[in-house]
Amino acid sequence: MKMKTKFGGGSNLWINPVLDKEFRLRMRTPRSFVALLSYILILGLLAIGFIYVTLGLQDQQSGMRFDPSVSRSLFYVLSIAQLVLIAFMTPALTAGVISGEREKQTLNILLTTQQSSTAIVLSKLVSSLAFMMLVVLATLPIYSIVFLYGGISPSQLIQVFLFYIFTMLLLGSIGIMCSTLFKRTIVSVITTYGISLVIFLITGIVYLLLLRVVQQSYYSVAIPPTYSWIGFILGLNPAGALISIFEPTLSSQAFLMTNMNAQNQAPISLWLEFVLVYSVLIIVALWIAIRRIRPVRRKSKNRSSKSNHPVNPSTSTQSDVAEMTPNPPEKS
């Protein structure tokens, strides 16, 4: 009985020891349960609040009714709210996974085991995302309110959840990269939120500003162009991409297509652009994390120090970044 609870070990291909450890330890802290509870509470309250407010509004116009169109807008509200919650939670979960071990002084020991850098980084990512997925799946009962009234197809729901997983993967990869690059968790967390802010907010704001500029210029010409590149910018925004899943016409609108017909399609769906562009970012972020978790060999550095330069510039510039200094040489 007890044997089963002890690590799978080398024979088990799917659960490597680090992943097993992460799963196990994460669920032993009360923090995880508190996080799960508060997440569901926030989303649940939002859903109930939305229903309450819309019913109240409709009451004055056309009597008590909660029809499919309203439930569709509830679905949108929930989905966007969920996206925002994911944006808040994923960095918090991932931006400390490596630097946290470094601060707790457990990373060094882990790095002297036979676990590869890839195994460590990916296990940390997978375990964080698994927890996030648990949280998001735990909100499904709230979505069932939407299905009670109809207006949304299950395939849309699945697409939205797949989109969430991708967004978590994106933010999680960035979080792990920062966690590897920065010695201190707090710096890593701030940087990860900073990057998330750019992805979530700045792209949207830039799009809206450019939209204003481009629309202004349309008035000054006789025949406005049928297409504008600014749609690509909205495609970098998660909310834009998410809405383009509910409303495929958004993609065309984003590119300012003037006469919409079958021949005049958007060059690319916003969500597809989002997935393509950020897939590259995910791969780059994970590659950096895997490469930098252990000391990096710089060939030029070895050469320059062999020639006995009094000060080695390539090493001193790295001092700000975690260069696998286990502890600063020795304390006095």
Next chain:
Amino acid sequence: MIEIKDLSKRYGNFQALDQISLNIEAGTVFGFVGPNGAGKSTTMSILATLLLPDSGIAKVSGFDVTRHPKEVRRRIGYMPDFFGVYDQFKTDEYLHFYGASYGIARAEREQLIPQLLELVNLSDKKDAYVDGLSRGMKQRLCLARSLVHDPEVLILDEPASGLDPRARIEMREILKELKRMGKTIIISSHILPELAEMVDQIGVIEHGRMVAQGKVSDIQSRMRVNRVLHIRTMSRQDELAEKLQDEPYVSRVLSDANGIQVHFSGQDAEQMQLLRRILDWEYEVVSFNEAQTNLEDVFLEITKGGAAI
């Protein structure tokens, strides 16, 4: 077993290691002595593949730490000077985790872990959470952890720091056991004086340079470490202490309730003459003996005047 040649490491403007070289044979217990910041931990981190040297070579069992780190890791058990534990683990889960991390199959671990816990006297704490262990127990658990894959080489950075005397003695006994098992051990420790009898070789490092290296006795004689003589008399102790100060080879005299301590730079013949003179002066000598000079004295002597202490 361990081969270090012209190893250098620099942190920014701080030269942590300056071309140190070192050779340790298999089965040797090597004591690393030096003040804080001298480069002991840096050397050990490089051997543990956690840090890359700027130049020079470090090899464990013939494997270069920068070229074949995975092979090196398989052969070393590393215990850092400061380490954390995963608090929510139970003691045996902790060892299972690291065992699994070294790719040891579960059945094998089931056999191995009770033995390891036995070795470090933690058998009764098998089901205790790591969080609840005392510092000495955590230290011993970490030592057991470093043995989980049966490494040839143990790199122990201050394994007894922060331990009370009782825990230090326990740690020392475990290390003796490991020596009997034929492990090659590199150890830097505050308890080096206590370890003197089990350390085969020492290396004294200061400001990133190897100041002295070799057998303990060789270094002691080469460094001409002063002997310390303990003299206890029935009466007139202070008077004798005063007299001794004018004697040849005597550099310092301390007198307290326990007797007189004389720092003496002479050899056996001069020491014998000193005793004869004291007896000639008709002092009632109860005991006259030479205190065991230990590694700490060697260390203090070698690094004397160094600003690092």
